[in-house]
Amino acid sequence: MPVIEVKNLTKIFGKNTKQALKLLEEGATKEEILKKTGCTVGVNRAAFSVEQGEIFVIMGLSGSGKSTLVRLINRLIEPTEGDILIDGEDLAKMDKHQLRQVRREKLSMVFQQFALFPHRSILENAEFGLEIQNMPKEKRKEKAKQALELVGLGNYLQQKPGQLSGGMQQRVGLARALANDPKILLMDEAFSALDPLIRKDMQDELIDLQSSMQKTILFITHDLDEALRLGDRIALMKDGSIVQIGTPEEILVNPANDYVERFVEDVDRSKVLTASHIMKRPETVNIEKHGPRVALERMREEGISSIFVIDGKRKLKGYITADDASEARKKNITSLSEILRTDIPTVSKDTSLQEIFSIIYDSPIPVAVVDNDRLAGIIVRGSVIAALAGNGEVNLDNE
Amino acid sequence: MNDPVLNIIPEIPIAEWIEWLTDKITDVFSFIFNPINTHFGNFMEFMAEDILMNIPPFIFILAIAVLAFFISGKRFGLAIFSIIGLWLIYNQGHWDDLMNTVTLVLLASLLSVLIGIPIGIWMSKSKVANAAITPILDFMQTMPAFVYLIPAVAFFGIGMVPGVFASLIFATPPTVRFTNLGIRQVSKELVEAADAFGSTGAQKLFKVELPMAKPTIMAGINQTVMLALSMVVIASMIGARGLGREVLSALQRAEAGTGFVAGIAIVILAIIMDRITQNFNKKKDD
Numbered sequence: 001m002p003v004i005e006v007k008n009l010t011k012i013f014g015k016n017t018k019q020a021l022k023l024l025e026e027g028a029t030k031e032e033i034l035k036k037t038g039c040t041v042g043v044n045r046a047a048f049s050v051e052q053g054e055i056f057v058i059m060g061l062s063g064s065g066k067s068t069l070v071r072l073i074n075r076l077i078e079p080t081e082g083d084i085l086i087d088g089e090d091l092a093k094m095d096k097h098q099l100r101q102v103r104r105e106k107l108s109m110v111f112q113q114f115a116l117f118p119h120r121s122i123l124e125n126a127e128f129g130l131e132i133q134n135m136p137k138e139k140r141k142e143k144a145k146q147a148l149e150l151v152g153l154g155n156y157l158q159q160k161p162g163q164l165s166g167g168m169q170q171r172v173g174l175a176r177a178l179a180n181d182p183k184i185l186l187m188d189e190a191f192s193a194l195d196p197l198i199r200k201d202m203q204d205e206l207i208d209l210q211s212s213m214q215k216t217i218l219f220i221t222h223d224l225d226e227a228l229r230l231g232d233r234i235a236l237m238k239d240g241s242i243v244q245i246g247t248p249e250e251i252l253v254n255p256a257n258d259y260v261e262r263f264v265e266d267v268d269r270s271k272v273l274t275a276s277h278i279m280k281r282p283e284t285v286n287i288e289k290h291g292p293r294v295a296l297e298r299m300r301e302e303g304i305s306s307i308f309v310i311d312g313k314r315k316l317k318g319y320i321t322a323d324d325a326s327e328a329r330k331k332n333i334t335s336l337s338e339i340l341r342t343d344i345p346t347v348s349k350d351t352s353l354q355e356i357f358s359i360i361y362d363s364p365i366p367v368a369v370v371d372n373d374r375l376a377g378i379i380v381r382g383s384v385i386a387a388l389a390g391n392g393e394v395n396l397d398n399e
Numbered sequence: 400m401n402d403p404v405l406n407i408i409p410e411i412p413i414a415e416w417i418e419w420l421t422d423k424i425t426d427v428f429s430f431i432f433n434p435i436n437t438h439f440g441n442f443m444e445f446m447a448e449d450i451l452m453n454i455p456p457f458i459f460i461l462a463i464a465v466l467a468f469f470i471s472g473k474r475f476g477l478a479i480f481s482i483i484g485l486w487l488i489y490n491q492g493h494w495d496d497l498m499n500t501v502t503l504v505l506l507a508s509l510l511s512v513l514i515g516i517p518i519g520i521w522m523s524k525s526k527v528a529n530a531a532i533t534p535i536l537d538f539m540q541t542m543p544a545f546v547y548l549i550p551a552v553a554f555f556g557i558g559m560v561p562g563v564f565a566s567l568i569f570a571t572p573p574t575v576r577f578t579n580l581g582i583r584q585v586s587k588e589l590v591e592a593a594d595a596f597g598s599t600g601a602q603k604l605f606k607v608e609l610p611m612a613k614p615t616i617m618a619g620i621n622q623t624v625m626l627a628l629s630m631v632v633i634a635s636m637i638g639a640r641g642l643g644r645e646v647l648s649a650l651q652r653a654e655a656g657t658g659f660v661a662g663i664a665i666v667i668l669a670i671i672m673d674r675i676t677q678n679f680n681k682k683k684d685d
Contacts, residue, residue, distance in 0.1 A: 071591075074595055076591050076594055076595060100597045100598075100599065101597070102597075103594075103595060103596060103597035104596065104597035107595070108595070108596070109591075109592070109595040109596075111588050111591070111592060112588070113586075113588050114588075115586070115588035115589050115591065115592040117589065117592075117606075117607060117610075117611075118611075119610045119611065119613075128592075128596060128606075129596040129597070131606070132596060132597060132598045132599070132602045132606070133597070176596075180596070186595075
């Protein structure tokens with residue numbers, strides 16, 4: 001069972017929501033509804049589900065309804081229609097008391113501007129969620145401390161939020177959310193207010209924490225790079241509707257429509273694509289079977305000036321050049337090992353394009369992609385550049 | 400006065416209505432007003448004459464100076480001013496008047512705050528309350544203060560208690576307004592944070608909204624104290640004792656010197672109270 005399941009979730013702002021809802025179901029656009037009823041469609045029949053331990057990113061530009069959507073999940077904004085199932089229980093139908101209970105036990109939220117209480121110390125901030133559950137003082141202090149230590153702020157318990165940098169403040173925000181030990185974390189543009197370097201640190205840290213905590217995280221962002229880094233799956237929003245849901249690769253490689261494609265155009269592909277996306281099937285010779293003559297023949301067939309050498313188990317041994325091979329044939333050398341060169345640039349399957357680029361830049365031969373010493377593929381300069389330009393052939397089957 | 404158009408409707412007897420209403424209220428609620436008058440009056444007398452006036456002036460001045468010193472962040476300015484100012488009032492033979500005035504101002508302010516903060520909270524939470532109470536506050540503040548004296552006398556007779564009543568009407572609005580404003584100004588994200596973690600309404604109010612609104616509320620309380628003090632002279636017209644009565648009697652006898660001395664005493668008291676309540680506010684800010 002999914003931890004969060006959202007069905008037909010709709011939010012319409014304004015007075016005449018019934019009429020607007022009817023128009024929406026008849027297929028009217030956001031603009032038409034605004035013109036006819038004066039109502040604004042915040043979220044339009046959103047549907048998705050999030051599994052335990054998943055980071056689900058909701059991405060869209062400002063005004064796309066992503067912040068409204070996340071606030072519908074914990075009913076900071078009341079939905080106009082639809083179901084929000086948390087562990088199978090419909091939050092939308094709960095009374096005040098039940099809702100409060102779910103908010104206390106299952107859902108925690110991290111805010112864009114941190115939303116720390118300036119009159120409380122760091123420790124008291126982290127305690128807040130437990131304090132309102134009336135947990136005894138000693139116990140909640142202990143838990144809050146643990147949460148702060150988890151985010152690396154164990155030494156700042158008595159400071160006030162105003163004394164901390166932005167990045168540290170958001171760690172407090174994260175600790176406050178984690179102190180409750182909730183099942184679900186709602187993160188609303190949690191890192192957007194931080195400067196780029198700090199943001200990257202925080203992303204790494206979240207990924208680190210997540211690998212040990214296995215929370216279910218709903219992460220809102222307007223930054224596609226961030227979405228691709230963090231998301232197990234990404235939902236793209238536009239004008240209140242979810243346009244596409246998929247893994248980062250699916251969204252990058254097969255944008256569902258023009259809107260997604262335009263969005264994806266801007267992304268720095270060098271950080272997202274890895275060696276496995278652009279590698280090609282290598283031409284090889286087997287050191288145990290073949291000699292210079294075969295190697296030379298293959299190079300001529302393929303029109304290449306060097307060829308990789310493997311053994312019977314596809315283990316990468318090195319490469320030979322066409323010049324060396326023809327020298328060897330003249331001298332009647334029959335073993336490849338005598339002309340084998342081993343100074344091969346190698347990368348692993350998940351090396352990013354960015355790193356590959358700097359390696360391949362001054363390498364005379366293609367870069368070898370190695371998986372457990374075995375040659376998985378090769379990368380030539382052309383395919384790196386093509387992939388960076390966004391029109392290269394990208395193969396997801398290599399995953 | 401003989402304009403045929405404007406005279407279509409004969410004079411509306413508003414004054415009679417209000418008089419009738421005041422009489423009715425006095426009659427119907429006398430069972431409340433009378434005990435309030437007696438007990439509260441006794442209490443005020445007790446506080447002024449049996450407590451404040453029994454404190455040796457020397458000790459009183461010293462205590463205020465120490466309070467001023469600590470509350471202004473261990474600076475000497477206000478403390479020295481308090482010593483000299485209060486001594487001057489003593490020197491001019493107005494000590495007992497000062498104690499009466501302090502009693503009046505403190506009790507009026509205290510009641511204003513006790514009544515004003517809950518109303519302010521209510522206004523911040525309810526659009527209807529906000530829309531209904533705002534014009535009443537405007538009315539309370541713009542109506543000339545003398546006008547309140549008349550029903551005050553009708554309800555409570557003559558003395559300190561009607562003085563407190565009139566001050567209350569005049570001085571409560573700032574506390575109400577600033578409390579309302581302070582809570583409305585709490586950032587939306589903080590309110591959302593309180594809600595998102597599952598706060599009850601009371602938890603949100605006491606753990607987040609009121610602490611965040613405190614500086615604003617304190618500014619309102621400071622205003623309330625100052626307005627209560629400004630009512631001192633007016634309240635003396637209905638028999639409230641204190642510095643105000645000295646000013647009033649100097650006016651009636653055209654004694655410029657006596658009037659000035661009593662006036663200066665009020666100014667000194669105003670400055671001390673203002674600085675102390677202001678610093679109280681700043682201290683909480685840190």
